[in-house]
Amino acid sequence: MGSILRIILQRLALGVLTLIIVSLVIFAAVNALPGSFATAILGQAATPEAVAAMEQTLGLDKPAVTRYFSWLFAAVQGDFGTSLSQANFASFAGSVADTGVTVADTLAPRFRNTLFLAGLTALIAVPVAVTLGVLAALYRNSAFDRATNIFTLSSISSPEFFMAYVLILFLAVLNPWLPSLSNISDDMTLGERVRTSMLPALTLTLIVTAHMMRMTRAAIINLLASPYIEMARLKGMSPFRVIVKHALPNALAPIVNVIALNLAYLITGVVVIEVVFVYPGIGQLFVDSVKTRDIPVVQACCLIFAAAYILLNLLADVLSIISNPRLRHPK
């Protein structure tokens, strides 16, 4: 047991280290911007005195190393600074710090919405993918297997917005079953929320399921040549029981791994989907901020996405170690 804990702690430390370096990369990238940040905020009102005053307020006159650490420590405490568009308004009032609306305030509800969407997708996708994968492995090389193979390969490789618009056309426009735009507000009941998020969730499901299903199928088929599967067959077990009782538990490690990786993909894959469905999540905010060049928001979104991505990859790593005794006791 002690060794597992040590391995997990090692991975965790490595993840934190990666995250710190990633934050450094993000900070460096943003600092490569031409012109001063204060000039950008002040816009037309950028007299030299005003710029100097603003730089002092924002701490921009300090050296880059100091600024990096103060940004990092603030970000760890959930303070991502003030959004540029908010600061623009505030600059007329004369102060930046007292606007009350910070990046964190804008991000928090949107982050919850994005997690809700990703969670809903996972709830639909994981059972469907595992079931389809088991069935495809069971009836491999049949018409069913070939049809799902073609279908999943197509849905993995086509762009997200194509899937999204096709689903909108057939499920929302031509047949009025689901709303095509996701207007989410806080006073919605859970049922309404699920209904409005259904179409983006279905689109993501199509993309993610395909990958998970193919991996499940491959993992199970890989095991089918093992002697214990042969033994189970010779005992006269039905093919379904052979797969569910003998192959599936042993294929669990790669399957769990691929599920965690796909959840990581979900967190980032939502960007395009959220734009298509006007879903009020963090991805849409990110794209909007990229277009308006709202650097503090871009920075914060980037850090959150990277953190979620690293965390889920870490989770995939740890889960595959825990579920595989050979990795749990390395020689």
Added chain:
Amino acid sequence: MSALIWILGALIVMAGAGWLLRAVGQKVTNNAPKWRDMPFAVAFGYVVAAAAILAVLYAFVQAYSSDPIVANTYFYAWFVIVSFIFFAVVAWLFRLLGRAVGTAGSRKLFRQMPLTASFGIITILVYAFVAIFADFLAPFAQDAFPGAINVAPGGDPATGGDPNYLLGTDKRGGDILSRIIYGAQNTVGIAFITTLLAFFIGGTLGFLAAIGGGWIDQVLSRGIDVLMAIPSLIFSLLLMTIALVWADGNATFITVSMIIIIAVIDSTRVFRLSRAVGLGIVVMDYIEAARLRGEKFGYVMFREILPNATAPLLAEFGLRFCFVFLTIASLSFLGVGIQAPLADWGSMVRDGAPFIQNLSIINQEWVLQADEATLEMIGIDKMVRQASLPLIPAAAIALLTVAVNFVVDWMLHRSSGLKE
């Protein structure tokens, strides 16, 4: 909620039908082995397949309905069915052609080829042809706005089309067909250049790490690890923000920096592969011999390692191309990729998107009850066809990536020795 009940009900009915089918089959054939040993899941599968075929047939017939609303509702279903059959027939004919002409080797290749791979190859060939000869094929220039605005696709004046603009025109009067054809040149061409650049950077660094070993390998690998820890679409969006600020509206600068950014981000994946492949080759005796001969670094890299690493790199090239192509399309769709005046599929999808939403009028109560004259006045036929404006370029993107994936899948399947 009611939809959920419908789906559940249909599943239960189909499950019953499957059980019945098996029971009847066993009775009629007097317990022939095929029916006696049939698992319930298989019987259920037959019923589901039969139901699916019936649904497709129903949709196909409905498209010819005399009620204009019903006919228009099933227009797209009809179109999907027809184009699916069309592609299948084209792929089949192409495979037949490949089996008849060519060298013995190529004929053998086509004999073992599945339809999906033959579809992929013909599609890639057509795209390459269109991309290369875009200037001769396109009826109008890509930055010309020759026609009336918002002409519907289809070319039939009865449904709001114009035979001069087969796929209609956009909101500025640009011919969609020409823009699609030039889009093949721009989008596919830029994606191709980007992938080449990514392979050049990633391949060189990967082989460098493999040959050099030691601290070069450590520094490069750890650096790449960090870059790979940031999701690639997010990272490219971050870097594109910076490029946008630097460019200050200069379209060429934005496009060039996008190529470089995506190439660098994607070269990390190429680095991983080429380093792994290179490590396997570096330990070979002929590399040792070349080193003892006193060959230079560059010679070892390009004349000894590269020729032996071509096969895995080539398969990777197909997949990387798809990935790069999709990233560029996504960036353009989000508005930070390829910029006007270059015609490009991703931004065409974004421009056409409102037309789909407009069509949701077809479900409103007053439209459903309207008589033919009112429908004529709304121009329902035209609206239905215009809803395809975002779908045409999106389908153009999807078709190419699906085609490349089919071919790569087939190649991988072949090289894995057809096991299972």
